[in-house]
Amino acid sequence: MLTTAFALVFFYAPTxxxxxxxxxxFYVHVPMAIVALCGFVAGGIFGIMHLRTRDQRWDxxxxxxxxxxxxxAVGVLVTGSxxxxxxxxxxxxxxxxxxxxxxxxxxxxxxxQPLRFSIEDREKQARYASVFAITAGAFVPLCFGAxxxxxxxxxxxxxxxxxxxPGSVTLxxxxxxxxxxxxxxxxxxxxxxxxxxxxxxxxxxxxxxGEDDFIPTGGRSAAPQI
Amino acid sequence: MPAPDPAVSLRGAGRRYGERAALRDVTLDLxxxxxxxxxxxxxxxxxxxxxxxxxxxxxxxxxxxxLGRSLPDDGYSVRGRIxxxxxxxxxxxELSGRENLRFHARLHAxxxxxxxxxxxxxxxxxxxxxxxxxAELSRGMLQRLAVARAVLHEPELLLLxxxxxNLDPAAIAQVAPLIGTGSGLxxxxxxxxxxxxxxxxxxxxxLKGARTQLLAPASEVGSxxxxxxxx
Amino acid sequence: MRxxxxxxxxKELALELRTGESVPAMVLFSxxxxxxxxxxxxxxVIDGDLAAGxxxxxxxxxxxxxxxxxxxxxxxQGGFDGFLLAPVDRTALFVAKAITLFCFLCIVEVVxxxxxxxxLLGPSLGQALPALLVVLLAANAGIAVVGTLVAAxxxxxxxxxxxxxxxxxxxxxxxxxxxxxxTSPLLGQGGAGALPGDxxxxxxxxxxxxxxxxxxxxxxxxxx
Numbered sequence: 028m029l030t031t032a033f034a035l036v037f038f039y040a041p042t043x044x045x046x047x048x049x050x051x052x053f054y055v056h057v058p059m060a061i062v063a064l065c066g067f068v069a070g071g072i073f074g075i076m077h078l079r080t081r082d083q084r085w086d087x088x089x090x091x092x093x094x095x096x097x098x099x100a101v102g103v104l105v106t107g108s109x110x111x112x113x114x115x116x117x118x119x120x121x122x123x124x125x126x127x128x129x130x131x132x133x134x135x136x137x138x139x140q141p142l143r144f145s146i147e148d149r150e151k152q153a154r155y156a157s158v159f160a161i162t163a164g165a166f167v168p169l170c171f172g173a174x175x176x177x178x179x180x181x182x183x184x185x186x187x188x189x190x191x192x193p194g195s196v197t198l199x200x201x202x203x204x205x206x207x208x209x210x211x212x213x214x215x216x217x218x219x220x221x222x223x224x225x226x227x228x229x230x231x232x233x234x235x236x237g238e239d240d241f242i243p244t245g246g247r248s249a250a251p252q253i
Numbered sequence: 254m255p256a257p258d259p260a261v262s263l264r265g266a267g268r269r270y271g272e273r274a275a276l277r278d279v280t281l282d283l284x285x286x287x288x289x290x291x292x293x294x295x296x297x298x299x300x301x302x303x304x305x306x307x308x309x310x311x312x313x314x315x316x317x318x319x320l321g322r323s324l325p326d327d328g329y330s331v332r333g334r335i336x337x338x339x340x341x342x343x344x345x346x347e348l349s350g351r352e353n354l355r356f357h358a359r360l361h362a363x364x365x366x367x368x369x370x371x372x373x374x375x376x377x378x379x380x381x382x383x384x385x386x387x388a389e390l391s392r393g394m395l396q397r398l399a400v401a402r403a404v405l406h407e408p409e410l411l412l413l414x415x416x417x418x419n420l421d422p423a424a425i426a427q428v429a430p431l432i433g434t435g436s437g438l439x440x441x442x443x444x445x446x447x448x449x450x451x452x453x454x455x456x457x458x459x460l461k462g463a464r465t466q467l468l469a470p471a472s473e474v475g476s477x478x479x480x481x482x483x484x
Numbered sequence: 485m486r487x488x489x490x491x492x493x494x495k496e497l498a499l500e501l502r503t504g505e506s507v508p509a510m511v512l513f514s515x516x517x518x519x520x521x522x523x524x525x526x527x528x529v530i531d532g533d534l535a536a537g538x539x540x541x542x543x544x545x546x547x548x549x550x551x552x553x554x555x556x557x558x559x560x561q562g563g564f565d566g567f568l569l570a571p572v573d574r575t576a577l578f579v580a581k582a583i584t585l586f587c588f589l590c591i592v593e594v595v596x597x598x599x600x601x602x603x604l605l606g607p608s609l610g611q612a613l614p615a616l617l618v619v620l621l622a623a624n625a626g627i628a629v630v631g632t633l634v635a636a637x638x639x640x641x642x643x644x645x646x647x648x649x650x651x652x653x654x655x656x657x658x659x660x661x662x663x664x665x666x667t668s669p670l671l672g673q674g675g676a677g678a679l680p681g682d683x684x685x686x687x688x689x690x691x692x693x694x695x696x697x698x699x700x701x702x703x704x705x706x707x708x
Contacts, residue, residue: 078704111323135654138647145641149271151708155637158701159651162633165697166655173658173686177665285656309568310708333571341562343569347502352495359491360570402566456670 052113054200056106058207059099060125064167066096066211067132071164074157086251087154089160091218093139095211100133124175131170135163143250153251222250257368258321260285260410260439267314268301275301277463278315283456283457285409288440290350290471292451292479294461299443300340302460303412306441307337320410323469336408338432342399346388350379350398353387354405361406373401392419400428411440417449461477492580499557500588506553507588510546514596517666518603519541526708529606536668539600540660543593544627544653550588551631552648554581555639568706578632578702593620605671612670615679619670622687623663629691630655633698636705656694662686 073089076082088152107126112118121127146152261283268276276298283289291299304310306319308328317324322331344353351370358366374380377397382390387398396419403411411432417425429435434453444450451457456473459467459482466482467474500506521538522528528540558564569579597616601609609616631652638647666683 041631078701131654131657135651138650141643142637142641142647142651145643147271149269151640154704154707155640156634156635161701162655162694162697165693169693170658173661173690176682176686177661235597235689307569309565329571332569335569337565339562339565341565343562343566345499345501345557345561345563348495352498356491357566357570359494360488360567360572362487362571367637394558 052106052110054203055207056110057104057125057200059106059108060103060129061204062207062211063096063099063103064171066092066099067167068137068164070096070160071162071167074164075159077153077157080162083153083251086157087216087219087222089142089157089217089252091222093136093160095214095218097133097136097139099211100129100136102188103129104133122178124171124178126177126192128167128171129173132163132167135166139163149251156251255366257285259283259318259403260287260320261289261441262318263315264317264451266302266305266312267313268298268305268310268319269313270301274463276305276460279458279460279465280315281458281468283438283439285457286397286437288434288442288453289456289458290454291441291443291458291460292445292447292450292482293443293466294483297460298463299460300414301449302413303339303441306410307335307412309337309441312419325329333406334409336403336406336411338399338403338411338413338440340414342387342395344387344395344398345403347386349384349386350361350374350390351383351400353398354383356399357402357405359436363406369405373405376427376431377401378424393421393424397424397428398418400432404431409438411436411442413440415443415445450479451476485573487683488570492567492576493583494682496580496584500584502510506550506677507591510549510588510592511595514542514546514592515599517545518600522604527604529534529708531606532672533664533668535600535605535671536664538599538604539554539667540623540664540672543589543596543623543687544656544660546592546596547585547589547627547631548649548652550585550592551635551652552645554585554632554635554690559639574703575699577706578636578698581635582628582632582698584622589624589627590620593624604698607671610634615670616667618679618684619663619666619687622684622691626659626687626694627656627693629698630659633694633702636702638704640705648678658686658690662690 070089070093073092077085077089079184091223104126107123108118111123111126119126139156139159143152143156146155172187254457259282261281263279263281264277266276267274278301279298281289285445291302293299300353301310305312305317305324308319308324308331311325320331322328324331324350344350345356348356351374354370354373355366359371363369371380374383377400379394379397379401387395390398396416400416403413413432416428416432420428432438432440442450442454451474454471457467457469457479458465459479461482467478518538521542525534525538527534558567568574597620598609634648634652634655638644638651641647662683666680666687669678669680
């Protein structure tokens, strides 16, 4: 699965060789942004599921989705900044709704892990994280709308490019979007599996040692433990 | 005639704090009108148990039934029938005793709050200082106000965490009709006193390390067994 | 529910009148901030976009002071327990606290906005006042709702005073955005312009959306 995802992501490079480095960044930057935004909203939905079912696994999914989306968001900011530098000569431009929204969203979600870390009780940590995920998840589309309203759109929209550009642009874009999505989902599954394994190991150790005994977990953690 | 439903019923009740068990596998039945006294060293789980019965903490394991209702799902329906006295007085320091009690009376939808507040203030002997800010009161007075707050809404079940701390003998005598055996209410009390704590007890629970070390009718328990818990 | 909210509000009012912790500090802070802006921008009078920006940034940071203190009394004096023991709808606490914060903001603005008019604003406030009031109310509602939610989230964390601004500032960007864009034509040099409808719509949408979310979600922050 992972290899297929990577293959798809790099697939666009050959079809695109003649269009210059600017376009190459576009194929990474925009899919990253779309997937990250969906990831944040998904994190919010998983938060709702966690609060409704009190099943810690939903909290795990919420955490992993948000965690990875934050990393993607950094990627969006970096690639967007490079793009801005190449296209308009500045490292940052306030006219791009995408860039501005991601800055705000990144600043917001950057508090997610410190918030989790500062609440010791596991259940409480998960509950508060879910509340945050829901609030922030609803905030993301609203913020996007608000910033778009405020800006003159100089950011070339994915939509306009595909309608005006040649067919290969659309295809390549869709390919890289699919690739990015698959990559994201794969990384999510990978991280969740890894966390599941760790927690199963710990609960086994706990049972072997006698259930009452306090097994130090090596300090508090911002990550959920099932 | 069949025995009435227990006022408090626990089956394997447990509560975690992080990785550690704060309370493990507690099972008991307390008939209505009787008194359960809980002994144990600090950290044994006494306060956790009390707070769980007060609906302030959800049980993580087992079943908890209070006044015929299952917690945490039916917690809402029993809250108004429980009186809780914890380590903190739960009073706003800048407001007076009377204002604090008035506030709690309104929250509990007490009928004719002003009259009830006055009655309770007189019952705990705090009528004279009722209009001073709570911050100015001594610990003993604070405790008396806390007792007043706990019984304000005429609960059926009293949950008292070391209720006689900070009270002098005169004050103890004064609050006895409200929270003592004379009140006729079902009571769960925590205590550190191996001798005095047994007075008025019907059932004794000894906790140590979050587990039940001792559970027996009070008539079968001697002070030495209580002291052994602390060894 | 209404009864509970009323009881809580009465208690909040009594406490604030008795201690005066939040409102005077917020007012003083606003005026001090105007002075800082005067020196920072090196201007005697401002108007239009700049004026709207200065006003809203100041009000926002003053609001943070209020948000920081919103649940402190409950947290430190066992107020949460006292409330949680009562047979009441727990969302009433959210409603009461949000109304309290809203009222604090309104009271602060009664002083801070005229002060702004006197100290920094070039054009006169008189004409703009009714429209400005509408914007203030709409923005206050948004700040109150989101501020209360964040205050409740942050009160349980260790670095509470740091967490609040970090959480609340990004979340309030749309409010600042909308309010500022709505206000700047009102503070224009050539006399107050019309109130822009679409920015007011944004504020209204924001208020509604977060009020609904906070209402649904608040219970989970209180339980244990």
